[in-house]
Amino acid sequence: MSKAFALVMVLAGVVRADDQCHVLDVSFTPQEDHLPDAKLHMPPQIVVWLEDAQGNYVDTLFITQSIGTFGLGNRPGRFDFNSGPLWPYGRRVTTFPVWSHKDKPDLAASGAYPFPELEFQKGGSDSNLSNPLAVSSHEPHYCRPLNIDSDAPLWQAAIDTGTCATPLKGGVGTDKGEFSPSKTTGYPPRVDVSRAHEDSASVDMFPLMNPFDGVSQATPMFGEQAQVTWPIPSLLPPGDYTIFVEVAKELDYNATFNPTTYPAPVGIGYADNGLPYRGQPSVVYKVPIAIGGNADTVAMAAEFAGYGDPDGLDGNLRVPDTTITTDQPGSGGARLQLVSDAQGMYRVLVDAHNVDDTTPPSTASEGTVVTATPTGAQLTFVAPDDSGHKVRGYDIRYRAAEPITDANFATSTPLAMAPKPDDPGQVQSIALDGLLPQTDYYVGIRAFDECHNNSPLEVIHFTTADNSGGEVDACFVATAAYGSVMANDVGMLRRLRDRALRNNVLGELFVETYYTFGPAFANVVDRSDALRTTARAALGPLVDRARATTY
Numbered sequence: 001m002s003k004a005f006a007l008v009m010v011l012a013g014v015v016r017a018d019d020q021c022h023v024l025d026v027s028f029t030p031q032e033d034h035l036p037d038a039k040l041h042m043p044p045q046i047v048v049w050l051e052d053a054q055g056n057y058v059d060t061l062f063i064t065q066s067i068g069t070f071g072l073g074n075r076p077g078r079f080d081f082n083s084g085p086l087w088p089y090g091r092r093v094t095t096f097p098v099w100s101h102k103d104k105p106d107l108a109a110s111g112a113y114p115f116p117e118l119e120f121q122k123g124g125s126d127s128n129l130s131n132p133l134a135v136s137s138h139e140p141h142y143c144r145p146l147n148i149d150s151d152a153p154l155w156q157a158a159i160d161t162g163t164c165a166t167p168l169k170g171g172v173g174t175d176k177g178e179f180s181p182s183k184t185t186g187y188p189p190r191v192d193v194s195r196a197h198e199d200s201a202s203v204d205m206f207p208l209m210n211p212f213d214g215v216s217q218a219t220p221m222f223g224e225q226a227q228v229t230w231p232i233p234s235l236l237p238p239g240d241y242t243i244f245v246e247v248a249k250e251l252d253y254n255a256t257f258n259p260t261t262y263p264a265p266v267g268i269g270y271a272d273n274g275l276p277y278r279g280q281p282s283v284v285y286k287v288p289i290a291i292g293g294n295a296d297t298v299a300m301a302a303e304f305a306g307y308g309d310p311d312g313l314d315g316n317l318r319v320p321d322t323t324i325t326t327d328q329p330g331s332g333g334a335r336l337q338l339v340s341d342a343q344g345m346y347r348v349l350v351d352a353h354n355v356d357d358t359t360p361p362s363t364a365s366e367g368t369v370v371t372a373t374p375t376g377a378q379l380t381f382v383a384p385d386d387s388g389h390k391v392r393g394y395d396i397r398y399r400a401a402e403p404i405t406d407a408n409f410a411t412s413t414p415l416a417m418a419p420k421p422d423d424p425g426q427v428q429s430i431a432l433d434g435l436l437p438q439t440d441y442y443v444g445i446r447a448f449d450e451c452h453n454n455s456p457l458e459v460i461h462f463t464t465a466d467n468s469g470g471e472v473d474a475c476f477v478a479t480a481a482y483g484s485v486m487a488n489d490v491g492m493l494r495r496l497r498d499r500a501l502r503n504n505v506l507g508e509l510f511v512e513t514y515y516t517f518g519p520a521f522a523n524v525v526d527r528s529d530a531l532r533t534t535a536r537a538a539l540g541p542l543v544d545r546a547r548a549t550t551y
Contacts, residue, residue: 021357021451022232024050024291026061026243027349029337032222033252033330043219044335045072045248047099048228053240057102060215061243062228067095068216069414070141071206073187076120076177078127079312082264082274083250088142088174089129091118093187093312095248098284100186101315112209114184118177121200129270136173137196140413140434178202188212192413207411214410218418222330223337229392231452232352238292243350245285246308247335252279254332256323257310280324280332282308284317287350296353300346304333360453361386362424364394364445367460370429374437374467378429379460384447385424391447391455394418396430404444404459412444421447438466 026048033041048062066072072092081090093100107113120128121135176193178200188210195203207213220226253259262278264271286305290297306317307324325332336347343349362384370378384391397404397412404412419428435441440463447455 021355022234022291023353023355023450024061024230024232024243024289025349025351025353026228026230026245026287027225027351028220028245028285028347029225029339030220030222031330031335031337033328035330042250042252043222045095045219047096047246049099049102049244050230051102051242051244053242057104058236058241059230060099060212061230063212063216064219065216065414066219067187068210068212069191071118071188071190071210073100074115074118074185074189076118076124076126076175077129078265080262080265080276080278081129082271083277084143084274086141086143087274088139088144091185091187093185094278094281094308094310095187095312096246096282097308097312098282098315098317099244099246100312102186107211112211114186115188115209116179116181116202117183117185118189118202119180119183120175121178124175127265127268129268129273131175133173133198135175135198135200137176137193137198139174141190141192142174173198176200176203179205191411213414216414225339229450229452232291236291239290241289241291243287243289243348245287245336245348246282247285248282248308249331249335250277250279251275252325252331252335254280254323254325257281262310278310280307281310283324283333283335284308285336285348287348289350289352291352294354296351298343298349298351300344300349302338302345302347304347355450357387357449357451358453359387359449361391361447361449361455363456364447364458367443367445367458369460369462372462372464374465375435376431376433377435377441377462377464378431379443379462380427380429381445381458381460383422383424383426383428384455386447386449388424390421390423392450392452393421393448395446395448395454396443398432398441398443400436400439400441402442403461404442404457406457409444409446409457415443435464437464439464 028046030044030046035041045064045066046062047060047064047067049060050058052058073095075089075091077089077091079091079093081087083090104113119126120131122132124131124135176190176199179202189202189206191207191210191213193199193203193206195201257278257280259276262276264274264276283304284306285301285303287299287301289299303326304320304324306319308318309316320326320333326334328334329337339346339349364381364384366380366382368380370380372378386392396415396418397409398415399408399412402408415430415432419430422428430443430445432441432443440461443460443462445458445460
């Protein structure tokens with residue numbers, strides 16, 4: 001391995017020179033706001049990183065998965081697009097401007113930083129919220145733009161971190177973008193997609209370029225204390241360091257930052273969808289802490305130290321002033337809860353201490369499939385043991401179609417919300433949704449302890465049910481012809497069905513007739529390679545029509 005890559009692995013706590021674990025715990029509690037409008041109850045985005053006494057970046061300890069896994073900061077489209085539930089486009093460079101502009105020399109030495117900025121394929125306009133089907137592949141995470149008036153109930157979902165309230169008929173496709181030949185950014189690309197033929201070659205590079213997926217986790221719940229545990233690398237020199245916690249929140253309005261002062265863009269398509277998200281900028285908390293030696297050290301911060309650039313253009317930390325709200329829970333400088341306990345009053349608590357824990361937890365066991373529907377599954381497992389105690393946490397990931405192993409675990413899709421660890425021997429539950437019907441899935445479970453020693457991998461295999469008994473979302477004959485409901489041409493045909501055929505009487509009649517006779521014919525096609533080849537040839541003109549269609 002290269003020297004730069006080895007150093008990154010050391011700083012991530014993977015390499016240890018002794019048997020004792022030195023741990024840094026960072027504790028904070030997201031504060032729920034008390035605004036009367038449900039549309040404005042937004043979960044925060046949070047990143048935690050460490051710097052040395054000279055202000056040099058050392059490592060990122062934690063980052064919410066919207067940035068670290070789903071690429072919120074580096075998506076095609078202008079940064080000031082409105083926002084909505086799981087809004088698909090717009091590089092949110094305003095999320096962590098201070099963190100994203102930090103020089104990261106170890107990453108730069110490996111050639112992975114800064115990241116190329118993503119832009120729409122085919123030279124598409126940065127203001128375009130509607131892209132051709134020919135460059136739009138299946139979208140597993142984000143949703144279509146929604147109009148606030150016609151889809152008002154959906155606005156109670158979490159913007160950019162929530163779940164689509166209703167699955168879209170036939171799914172949704174998005175342009176995953178391509179790397180700019182000249183522009184760069186401090187935000188990583190997403191790692192939750194595999195390249196389809198509509199995608200650019202850049203998509204193959206996404207998981208290889210993103211070094212933050214390993215510390216990417218779901219946003220902690222309001223009112224529940226989160227604790228980030230970082231095994232201190234043995235090669236980290238003892239001395240004075242600083243923990244930084246940057247917290248961003250969409251739609252956090254006040255008299256200075258609001259839709260009037262930071263309005264939605266005008267003169268573009270879909271301008272009436274979503275809401276102008278640019279409220280108060282990110283706020284940063286700083287906690288100086290001594291690391292090293294045998295003594296435990298504790299430090300804390302009760303007030304924010306400054307705020308980031310409202311437009312995300314630089315990484316300067318602005319001195320606190322009256323433009324940032326401090327007296328409204330959940331808003332501005334009070335996005336983290338003020339906690340009072342034996343340690344004192346704090347919003348961020350940092351504890352550096354030594355732990356004698358070199359034995360990894362036991363394996364999660366008795367993985368069981370409770371139910372499997374066409375689009376989801378409920379699983380259970382028995383909580384493992386960590387030397388007679390609860391484990392610190394779980395890393396749970398899943399893959400479709402191929403078994404999950406130690407080799408591909410890191411590149412598998414992480415579960416959005418892992419269960420909170422229970423006592424050893426207790427039954428714990430996992431819920432998955434947004435899955436494909438009649439598809440094999442493999443779920444891998446790893447427990448980890450305070451020192452981030454990982455347990456052996458437990459794998460649960462299941463197959464989702466078919467779509468019998470309800471509206472059929474797949475194209476029967478096309479699925480049989482192409483071999484999988486995920487085949488890109490099948491997705492194009494479904495879009496043609498939903499956006500063209502069902503918009504007129506003759507088209508709707510054709511669709512209803514197809515669903516009457518399609519399943520029986522598909523059973524025949526599926527058993528014959530020759531018929532599958534013939535069916536693909538017959539469907540070719542429709543696929544070409546679908547590729548040429550723009551939505």
